[in-house]
Structures are given as structure tokens and as C-alpha cells.
Amino acid sequence: MLRHRLNLKDGKIIRKIMEAGKENKLIVSVSPHIKSSESVDKIMWTVTATLLPTFVMGVYYFGPKAVIVTLLCIIGSLLSEYFVQKLAGKDISLKDGSAVLTGLLLGMNMPSTLPFYIPLLSSFVAVAITKQLFGGLGYNIFNPALMGRAFALITWPRAMTTWAEPIANFTGMDAKTTATPLGILKEQGLDKLLEVFGSKMHLYSELLLGHRAGSLGETSVIAILIGAAFLLLRGYITLRIPAAFLAAVAAGAWVFGGKQGIFTGDPLVHVLSGGLMLGAFYMATDYVTCPTTKKGQMLFGAGCGLLTILIRLKAGYPEGVMFSILIMNCFTPLIDRGFRTEVFGAKKKA
Amino acid sequence: MSFTTFPLGGIHPPERKELASAVSIEVMPQPQRVVIPLSQHIGAPCKVSVEVGQEVKAGEVIGTPEGFVSAPVHASITGKVTAFTSVLMPIGRMVPAVVIERAANHPVEAWQPAEDDKDYLKRSPDELKGRIKAAGIVGMGGATFPTHVKISPPKEKPIDSVIINGAECEPYLTADHRVMLEYPESVIEGLKILMTILGVTKGYVGIESNKPDAITKMLEAAKGSNIEVRTLQIKYPQGAEKMLIKSILNREVPAGGLPMDVGVVVQNVGTANAVYEACRYGKPLIERVVSVTGGGIKSPKNLKVKVGTPVSQLIETCGGLKPTAGKIISGGPMMGFAFYDLNTPVIKGTSGIVVLEQKDATGSDKFNNCIRCGRCVDACPMGLMPLMLSLFSEKGHYADAKDYHLFDCFECGSCTYVCPAKRPIVQQIKLAKTQVKP
Structure with a gap:
């Protein structure tokens, strides 16, 4: 990858030709000589932009506090990235969008009722510890935003599970606190949930629209799907992980989720509630922390789904998306090693 | 209509064929001087079989093959052998070459068939x-x-x-x-x-x-x-x-x-x-069709050129470079080699001279960490994992690269074309190949 000055000593022809060439300089480097216009920056900013509908719905339901929490997360991420890179003597990479995206995703995974220091400290854990200290973009083992959220959940369990009632109000008044659908499901069961939401159809439609308690960006399934559809169409993500993830949750909920024995669960309630959609389309598909081969990705998605339903049905937390993705992140290197691609012309097994 | 193709990977870079695909083949006038490398093939280089000062006719053997995997080299114009020299080929190797010059007053003599074997x-x-x-x-x-x-x-x-x-x-x-x-x-x-x-x-x-x-x-x-x-x-x-x-x-x-x-x-x-x-x-391989094309050349053409003609003359025949020219390539932009020197002659394997504009050409840009997006895995026609080869090579773990089928890569560049982190994957693979035995 050298930039040579062209040898001009031979003949007038070359000189004449080269006078036309800019500064008499031609690039000399290794093939290929053309590259696609795709770049890391473009990917990060595009993914960030597709979260806009989700963010807007979060603000619609949870008011100005949602904006503040999200902004604090983004600012915290940018500051963390800047200071660690500065201390480590690395190039500052704020403009690549990855810190903004991590901050935004972290914000989407938080309740609106938090005091200011929780978003700031969580984004420090996400960006400075989980990402930069492991080597920066590309080298982190865990999904940074989820690690930040896990830190917050364990450190401030009460604050992180205090959910505001979703009312489209912009007065800035404190809304009443309430429980998430999954919380009700866990503590009081499906009948209570149906009682709260009226009918099953109403429950589904409220879950789709996002009119329910929860993290800022996880409630509106429709908004998440709009953004995800764009990413799918652009080829930025594939369905391999999300589909396997959702299918595994649905299957697990159907088989083990019912009160009347196996095969009596309601898969749709589980699929539409909690952070599953946000997790399946935006968190589990994080390039850095998911496997790279087709088979590996499907296994990864299925693993996330099974762990999620296991936690939701059997563990202490009502929601398991975050922990399941973080646990599967640990297995990514192993999966990548075990599910390599098949080389063209490799001997087929008999 | 659905046409067949290969199943794994592959990419669709902009074709840009329209620049020269409608331009008929034009016979380029014989150059005054040709520099004919004695190694224009994979295998043993030729042994020179003429002497300085000797008159040669177009089509006469000037280099005889040494060994089975080799091919003779012929004079592409009629003239006098004026020197033995060495030229820098685009692959970066110096190769011995024979210089043949036609005296200014000497008429141009084209190769003539001695026979016409219809059967x-x-x-x-x-x-x-x-x-x-x-x-x-x-x-x-x-x-x-x-x-x-x-x-x-x-x-x-x-x-x-x-x-x-x-x-x-x-x-x-x-x-x-x-x-x-x-x-x-x-x-x-x-x-x-x-x-x-x-x-x-x-x-x-x-x-x-x-x-x-x-x-x-x-x-x-x-x-x-x-x-x-x-x-x-x-x-x-x-x-x-x-x-x-x-x-x-x-x-x-x-x-x-x-x-x-x-x-x-x-x-x-x-x-x-x-x-x-x-x-x-009985015609020896002394000329070939070369596309001289790309956004950086004034009038793209398909030229029938004598082996040994300097690339600079091809560019001149096509009107010269535009001010936007940024990179000149021997062969195509995916697998070709960038020229260091425009005196480099056309050889038997020169399929094209592509002049890319500055804005289209890759250079010594910085590259980022691999974000493991897997685009290279999807693009690889050989079913390899280029990201792993790239990472192993970057860290000097060449033996591990071999374990990931390093030597099945034929360096088509699809992975590098799609890489959003702009990593020089092919270059890293080429490096790794020199560091371990197949």
C-alpha cells in the first residue's frame, strides 16, 4: 500500500501523459482496486437511524423523561469512548457512530424513571469496560449495551424495575408506576394479565402498539419491526438469528408455558412482550458478538430463545432476553469454531 | 429467464463495460521499439536465442523454452535487437527482456503467414x-x-x-x-x-x-x-x-x-x-487484443497490440489520461496489478489496461478493526472465512490461517470488495501464503 511517485525519467510521452494526471501521482496498491461503498460508519449510522421510530414511540408513551434518559446514555457513551481512547493513545473514533448506537440501544433498554447517574454509569460500563478495554470495536466479547444494562439491573434492582405507566402526556408530570406484562404474568399469571388488559385481542394489540409498561424502546413492537424491516431489506441483518430466536421462544412458551400442562402455553404473549423484539432484531444481531456462519447464527438464535424462555418460566426474573444474549455471547467463539463453512470442493461425507 | 451460475458467494460490482464494449477492435500501428520480456508465462523463463545487433523478423523465435512448463517467445516486429535489459513487471518482479528496434527509415513489415493449412x-x-x-x-x-x-x-x-x-x-x-x-x-x-x-x-x-x-x-x-x-x-x-x-x-x-x-x-x-x-x-503469439478502458482514459478502445509495446503508447493511442486518473491497472480491477511504471510492456497475458479515476480507486486508506459482520463469508465463492484468514494474518498466526483453508483462496478479491472495514484481506492472505508451506 504505497503511494509511488511515477518514474518520469523515460521519454516525453510519459511526461506528456502524466501532466494530465493529478499531481503526477498514481496510486499503486494491491488488488482489488475497487471497493463497495459500504463502510463501518455507514452501517452504524444506518442502524442508529432505523431506531428512530422506536425512540419516537418511547417518547410518545413515556414523555420528556425518555428523551433525557436516552440523551444521558448517548452522552455517557461518547464521553467514555473519548476518554478511554485518549488515555490509550488511540485514534478517537466518535464519528464512526458505534458509541452513539451503543448509547441509544442502552437508552432503549432502560425505564424512563431513572435518576441521572444510572444512565451515565451504565454507559461507562458499556463502552469503556465492555468495549474499549477489550480492544475496541470488533474485539468485545459481550454486547456493550446489554452489559451496561446488566450492570444497572444488578446494581440498582429497584430503580431498574420501576416502570412508568405509559400515557401519552407531555406535561412532565410524574406518571403512576405499574408492572410490566411479563411481571404480571410471572407474579399473578395469565388470567390476571387478561383481566388488566380486558381481552386477549386487546392484549395483543396493546403489545403490538407498545401501550404497556417497559423499557423505553422495547414496548412498541410495530416501531421495532419497521426499523428491522429496513435493515433486512438493506441486507444489514438477516433473519437467521431473529427467526431462530423468536421461534425458540414461541415453541418453548407453547410447550412449557401453560398452566394446564404441556402444549397449552400462549406463544404470542411471550413473543410480543418484554424486550424480545428489540433483543432479537437489534441486540442478538450485533455483528461483533454473534457468530459469522449461517449454521452458527441459527444455533446462536435458538440458544438465545431457549435460555430466554427458561429464565421467563423458571428463573427469578420475569424477563430473560438480556441474560440469554449475554450468555450466548460467551459461546460465540466456540460456535464459530465448531460451525465453520464448508469449503468449495471439500470431500462430501458419504 | 434464469441462467446458471455458481452457488456459493459472488458479488456484483458495477460492470462499467459500456465504456468500451461497443468500440470495434482497432489495430494499433506498429511501435518503433518493443521490449519483449523472456518470461511471459508461469514456469521457467526462456533462454535468449538472439544476439545484440542481430536482425530479426516478426515471428522469429528470440527466446527458447527451458523445461516443459515454459513457452517460446517471438519477435513481435521486424527490426534489430539493440539491447538486453530487464523490465519491471506489474507483479513487482524484474524480468530479463529483449529490445527490438526498427530503424526510422525502415518500412513497417508485418508478420506474413507462410502456410494456410485448411485441413x-x-x-x-x-x-x-x-x-x-x-x-x-x-x-x-x-x-x-x-x-x-x-x-x-x-x-x-x-x-x-x-x-x-x-x-x-x-x-x-x-x-x-x-x-x-x-x-x-x-x-x-x-x-x-x-x-x-x-x-x-x-x-x-x-x-x-x-x-x-x-x-x-x-x-x-x-x-x-x-x-x-x-x-x-x-x-x-x-x-x-x-x-x-x-x-x-x-x-x-x-x-x-x-x-x-x-x-x-x-x-x-x-x-x-x-x-x-x-x-x-502457423502464427506465433506476437499480438493480442487489449481493452484500454476506464473512467480515467479519454477515449476507451480495444486495441490489437504487438507484444512488447509500452503501456504508455497504448494510453497515448487512446487520447491520454484525464486529469482525474488515479490508478492504472494491468488486467481487471478485481485481480489486476497496478502499474508502477508506464514503460512496462504489454505481454501475452495483458487482457486490459484499466485507468481508474481517483475517486473510484482504492489506495492506502486506513483500515478498521474487523467488526465480524460476515459479509466476506457470504461473498466468498470458495466457502472460506476470509475474516479469520485476515485476523490470523494480521496477528502473524499463519499456521492457524492454513487451518482455515488459506490455500484454497484464489484471491478473487470478493471479500475485500465487500468489507465495510476496508481491510486489505487479499493482501493479508497473500502475505500469509508466503509464510507457510501449503
């Missing part, structure tokens, strides 16, 4: 093979493997099909397209000769669907023969031998193997044309 198809395989060897024919798609070696497979590898590679999947290049359009009969006859030599009854021509006019011409020329002209889906790197064989015959060359392992010989369009000219007229 070339009735000759014995060995006779035809001898003519091909004597003509110094090598793979003209760029690989420059001596053709007579390629058509002499060992007995235990029976060949049943010959494929002529008209995919021309590299962006910009149009030389093969023009040859098929303007000399379709020669290409088909060349294929028939190859089939005769190999005792094969089935021949194929594979052409991508972006060359419909060439397909029509080739279909006409192949009428009434055992030759099937196959239209292929547009996808890079369709012209790679293994991909082409998969596309046309659905046979998979085993990893680490050669086309002959699945009974196939593949030859380039230009090579087939040269084979025909050699077997019928």
Missing part, C-alpha cells in the same frame, strides 16, 4: 499440440499458464469436456467480448482444435448474459457442431475456472485440485483464437 482438424493431436507449443501460446486471460501443458493431462485424468471461458467477469474489460463478436468463427475453430487434441466430443462456451450480441454471434458460429454456447448469470468471479465449471457442468473441482480432476480443460476466448491462428497459419 488443420485432420492433423494428429501431437502435430497440433506441437504447433501450439511452437507458437508460444499461454493462457491469455491473465494466468499465462502454457497452453500446450494444460492440454497434456496425464493418462489417469481422462478429459471429457472443453470449456471456452467467455465470462469476462472482471468489470471494465471488453477484449474477450470484442474477440467473440468479431472473430466468432476463429474462437469456435480454436475450440474444435482443442477438442480434437483432447479427443473430446463435447465443447462449451460460457458467456455472461451481459454480452447478448456476442452470444448471438457465437451461437451462429457453433451451429451444427458439438459445441454448446451457454448463457450465464452475471456474477463475479464467474470466470474463475472452478466457478465456471460449476456453473456450466455442475461439477466441483476438489479443494486443492485442478479442472482435469473432473475431466475438464478450460481455455480463454483469446487463447482459443490464438490456437486457431497457430494451427492454421
Whole structure:
């Protein structure tokens, strides 16, 4: 990858030709000589932009506090990235969008009722510890935003599970606190949930629209799907992980989720509630922390789904998306090693 | 319509063929001076067989092959040998070369056929093979493997099909397209000769669907023969031998193997044309069609050029460079080599001179960490994991790279083309290949 000055000593022809060439300089480097216009920056900013509908719905339901929490997360991420890179003597990479995206995703995974220091400290854990200290973009083992959220959940369990009632109000008044659908499901069961939401159809439609308690960006399934559809169409993500993830949750909920024995669960309630959609389309598909081969990705998605339903049905937390993705992140290197691609012309097994 | 193609990976870079695909082949005037490298092929370089001061005629042998995998080199113009020198080839190697100059007052003498053997198809395989060897024919798609070696497979590898590679999947290049359009009969006859030599009854021509006019011409020329002209889906790197064989015959060359392992010989369009000219007229490979194209050249053309002509003269014939020119490549932009020096001569394997504009050309840009997006895995036609090869090479873990099938990579560049982190994956792979034994 050298930039040579062209040898001009031979003949007038070359000189004449080269006078036309800019500064008499031609690039000399290794093939290929053309590259696609795709770049890391473009990917990060595009993914960030597709979260806009989700963010807007979060603000619609949870008011100005949602904006503040999200902004604090983004600012915290940018500051963390800047200071660690500065201390480590690395190039500052704020403009690549990855810190903004991590901050935004972290914000989407938080309740609106938090005091200011929780978003700031969580984004420090996400960006400075989980990402930069492991080597920066590309080298982190865990999904940074989820690690930040896990830190917050364990450190401030009460604050992180205090959910505001979703009312489209912009007065800035404190809304009443309430429980998430999954919380009700866990503590009081499906009948209570149906009682709260009226009918099953109403429950589904409220879950789709996002009119329910929860993290800022996880409630509106429709908004998440709009953004995800764009990413799918652009080829930025594939369905391999999300589909396997959702299918595994649905299957697990159907088989083990019912009160009347196996095969009596309601898969749709589980699929539409909690952070599953946000997790399946935006968190589990994080390039850095998911496997790279087709088979590996499907296994990864299925693993996330099974762990999620296991936690939701059997563990202490009502929601398991975050922990399941973080646990599967640990297995990514192993999966990548075990599910390599098949080389063209490799001997087929008999 | 759905055309066949290879299943794994592949990319669709902008084709940019329109720049030169409609421009007829133009015979470039003979240069005053040619510099003919003695190694224009894969294999042993030639031994020079002329002396400084000696008069040579166009088509006369000036370098004799040393060893089996080699091919003779001929004078491309009539004139006097004025010096032995060495030239820097685009691959970065100095190669010994013979300089031939025509005196200013000396009239231009073109090569003239001494014979016209109309019954070339009735000759014995060995006779035809001898003519091909004597003509110094090598793979003209760029690989420059001596053709007579390629058509002499060992007995235990029976060949049943010959494929002529008209995919021309590299962006910009149009030389093969023009040859098929303007000399379709020669290409088909060349294929028939190859089939005769190999005792094969089935021949194929594979052409991508972006060359419909060439397909029509080739279909006409192949009428009434055992030759099937196959239209292929547009996808890079369709012209790679293994991909082409998969596309046309659905046979998979085993990893680490050669086309002959699945009974196939593949030859380039230009090579087939040269084979025909050699077997019928005894014409040595002293000229070839070169596309001079790209956004950085004033008037793109397809030139018939004498081997040994400096690249600078081709550029001049095409009106010179535009001020926006940024990179000049020997061959296509995916697998070609950037020129350091425009005195470099055209050789038998020079399929094109592509002048990229500054804005289109890659350079010494910084690259980022791998974000493991997997685009390279999806793009690799060989089913490799380029990201792992890149990372291993970056960290110096070459043995691990080998474990990830380093040597199955043929450096098509698809991974590097799609990489959003702009990592020089091919370069890292090339480096790793020099650090471990296959």
C-alpha cells in the first residue's frame, strides 16, 4: 500500500501523459482496486437511524423523561469512548457512530424513571469496560449495551424495575408506576394479565402498539419491526438469528408455558412482550458478538430463545432476553469454531 | 429467464463495460521499439536465442523454452535487437527482456503467414499440440499458464469436456467480448482444435448474459457442431475456472485440485483464437487484443497490440489520461496489478489496461478493526472465512490461517470488495501464503 511517485525519467510521452494526471501521482496498491461503498460508519449510522421510530414511540408513551434518559446514555457513551481512547493513545473514533448506537440501544433498554447517574454509569460500563478495554470495536466479547444494562439491573434492582405507566402526556408530570406484562404474568399469571388488559385481542394489540409498561424502546413492537424491516431489506441483518430466536421462544412458551400442562402455553404473549423484539432484531444481531456462519447464527438464535424462555418460566426474573444474549455471547467463539463453512470442493461425507 | 451460475458467494460490482464494449477492435500501428520480456508465462523463463545487433523478423523465435512448463517467445516486429535489459513487471518482479528496434527509415513489415493449412482438424493431436507449443501460446486471460501443458493431462485424468471461458467477469474489460463478436468463427475453430487434441466430443462456451450480441454471434458460429454456447448469470468471479465449471457442468473441482480432476480443460476466448491462428497459419503469439478502458482514459478502445509495446503508447493511442486518473491497472480491477511504471510492456497475458479515476480507486486508506459482520463469508465463492484468514494474518498466526483453508483462496478479491472495514484481506492472505508451506 504505497503511494509511488511515477518514474518520469523515460521519454516525453510519459511526461506528456502524466501532466494530465493529478499531481503526477498514481496510486499503486494491491488488488482489488475497487471497493463497495459500504463502510463501518455507514452501517452504524444506518442502524442508529432505523431506531428512530422506536425512540419516537418511547417518547410518545413515556414523555420528556425518555428523551433525557436516552440523551444521558448517548452522552455517557461518547464521553467514555473519548476518554478511554485518549488515555490509550488511540485514534478517537466518535464519528464512526458505534458509541452513539451503543448509547441509544442502552437508552432503549432502560425505564424512563431513572435518576441521572444510572444512565451515565451504565454507559461507562458499556463502552469503556465492555468495549474499549477489550480492544475496541470488533474485539468485545459481550454486547456493550446489554452489559451496561446488566450492570444497572444488578446494581440498582429497584430503580431498574420501576416502570412508568405509559400515557401519552407531555406535561412532565410524574406518571403512576405499574408492572410490566411479563411481571404480571410471572407474579399473578395469565388470567390476571387478561383481566388488566380486558381481552386477549386487546392484549395483543396493546403489545403490538407498545401501550404497556417497559423499557423505553422495547414496548412498541410495530416501531421495532419497521426499523428491522429496513435493515433486512438493506441486507444489514438477516433473519437467521431473529427467526431462530423468536421461534425458540414461541415453541418453548407453547410447550412449557401453560398452566394446564404441556402444549397449552400462549406463544404470542411471550413473543410480543418484554424486550424480545428489540433483543432479537437489534441486540442478538450485533455483528461483533454473534457468530459469522449461517449454521452458527441459527444455533446462536435458538440458544438465545431457549435460555430466554427458561429464565421467563423458571428463573427469578420475569424477563430473560438480556441474560440469554449475554450468555450466548460467551459461546460465540466456540460456535464459530465448531460451525465453520464448508469449503468449495471439500470431500462430501458419504 | 434464469441462467446458471455458481452457488456459493459472488458479488456484483458495477460492470462499467459500456465504456468500451461497443468500440470495434482497432489495430494499433506498429511501435518503433518493443521490449519483449523472456518470461511471459508461469514456469521457467526462456533462454535468449538472439544476439545484440542481430536482425530479426516478426515471428522469429528470440527466446527458447527451458523445461516443459515454459513457452517460446517471438519477435513481435521486424527490426534489430539493440539491447538486453530487464523490465519491471506489474507483479513487482524484474524480468530479463529483449529490445527490438526498427530503424526510422525502415518500412513497417508485418508478420506474413507462410502456410494456410485448411485441413488443420485432420492433423494428429501431437502435430497440433506441437504447433501450439511452437507458437508460444499461454493462457491469455491473465494466468499465462502454457497452453500446450494444460492440454497434456496425464493418462489417469481422462478429459471429457472443453470449456471456452467467455465470462469476462472482471468489470471494465471488453477484449474477450470484442474477440467473440468479431472473430466468432476463429474462437469456435480454436475450440474444435482443442477438442480434437483432447479427443473430446463435447465443447462449451460460457458467456455472461451481459454480452447478448456476442452470444448471438457465437451461437451462429457453433451451429451444427458439438459445441454448446451457454448463457450465464452475471456474477463475479464467474470466470474463475472452478466457478465456471460449476456453473456450466455442475461439477466441483476438489479443494486443492485442478479442472482435469473432473475431466475438464478450460481455455480463454483469446487463447482459443490464438490456437486457431497457430494451427492454421502457423502464427506465433506476437499480438493480442487489449481493452484500454476506464473512467480515467479519454477515449476507451480495444486495441490489437504487438507484444512488447509500452503501456504508455497504448494510453497515448487512446487520447491520454484525464486529469482525474488515479490508478492504472494491468488486467481487471478485481485481480489486476497496478502499474508502477508506464514503460512496462504489454505481454501475452495483458487482457486490459484499466485507468481508474481517483475517486473510484482504492489506495492506502486506513483500515478498521474487523467488526465480524460476515459479509466476506457470504461473498466468498470458495466457502472460506476470509475474516479469520485476515485476523490470523494480521496477528502473524499463519499456521492457524492454513487451518482455515488459506490455500484454497484464489484471491478473487470478493471479500475485500465487500468489507465495510476496508481491510486489505487479499493482501493479508497473500502475505500469509508466503509464510507457510501449503
